[in-house]
Amino acid sequence: MTESNRVEKSREEIAAAYSSHPWWYDVRGFFILTFAYRSTLWEQVRLFGNNIATRHLEVAIGTGTFFDIVLKWRKWKGLPRASVVGIDYAQPMLMGAMTRFRGQPDIELDHADVAALPYDDNSFDSANVANAVHCFPEVDAGLKEIFRVLRPGGKLAANVLLYPRGPQFLRWIANRINAWGMRKGILVRPFEASDVRDRMVSAGFEIVRDHVSGNTYNVIARKPDG
Numbered sequence: 001m002t003e004s005n006r007v008e009k010s011r012e013e014i015a016a017a018y019s020s021h022p023w024w025y026d027v028r029g030f031f032i033l034t035f036a037y038r039s040t041l042w043e044q045v046r047l048f049g050n051n052i053a054t055r056h057l058e059v060a061i062g063t064g065t066f067f068d069i070v071l072k073w074r075k076w077k078g079l080p081r082a083s084v085v086g087i088d089y090a091q092p093m094l095m096g097a098m099t100r101f102r103g104q105p106d107i108e109l110d111h112a113d114v115a116a117l118p119y120d121d122n123s124f125d126s127a128n129v130a131n132a133v134h135c136f137p138e139v140d141a142g143l144k145e146i147f148r149v150l151r152p153g154g155k156l157a158a159n160v161l162l163y164p165r166g167p168q169f170l171r172w173i174a175n176r177i178n179a180w181g182m183r184k185g186i187l188v189r190p191f192e193a194s195d196v197r198d199r200m201v202s203a204g205f206e207i208v209r210d211h212v213s214g215n216t217y218n219v220i221a222r223k224p225d226g
């Protein structure tokens with residue numbers, strides 16, 4: 001089924017679902033990470049922390065809790081600071097990020113939809129989408145927009161929630177969490193890894209490397225030169 005005929009939720013519905021208080025969002029995020037994604041913070045920090053170049057776009061930054069950990073990890077590793085633009089469509093999430101990063105002039109935060117980014121073509125060196133592709137109502141439009149604003153050679157890092165795999169009991173838990181997330185509206189749907197890969201390629205990206213870990217598809221994709 002093509003995406004054009006399976007947009008289950010509007011961006012307004014998704015944004016409204018992300019209206020919890022930022023602290024509750026962060027607490028529940030830990031359980032979702034462990035039991036639905038079956039991933040670890042450490043795995044995610046390495047994936048995203050290594051994909052931040054001079055001018056960076058952090059798509060769907062949420063409350064910024066995770067991105068703040070990524071920045072601290074980079075500092076600890078002695079990696080250079082970047083000039084960052086973070087966007088999110090849900091105002092309460094963005095407000096959390098604004099409070100968190102107040103007083104950091106190299107982090108700009110904008111209210112924007114990934115499917116209609118208010119930035120020039122080729123204006124970012126890197127982009128990360130952490131824990132959010134499966135929350136987008138228009139995944140293909142979002143990927144195309146990220147592709148457009150990345151410069152040739154610029155890289156996108158993303159992790160995408162997959163349909164639960166592995167032992168039956170763990171699948172059962174993950175299915176319950178996903179069903180709750182879809183009912184609540186914070187999850188549009190999980191994906192098959194091959195589907196995400198195909199969508200990235202259709203958007204114009206070349207896959208640099210990808211792998212499945214737990215219930216998560218981790219990918220680094222690149223906008224080809226010229």
Ligand SMILES: C[S@@+](CC[C@H](N)C(=O)[O-])C[C@H]1O[C@@H](n2cnc3c(N)ncnc32)[C@H](O)[C@@H]1O
Pocket residue numbers: 011014015018029059060061062063064065066067087088089090093112113114115129130131132135136137
């Ligand atoms: C699960 S949260 C992830 C937040 C953060 N990246 C993290 O790892 O904690 C998903 C985020 O995607 C945002 N989002 C959903 N649809 C969006 C859209 N169309 N444009 C921008 N952000 C969107 C939500 O508002 C939410 O903050």
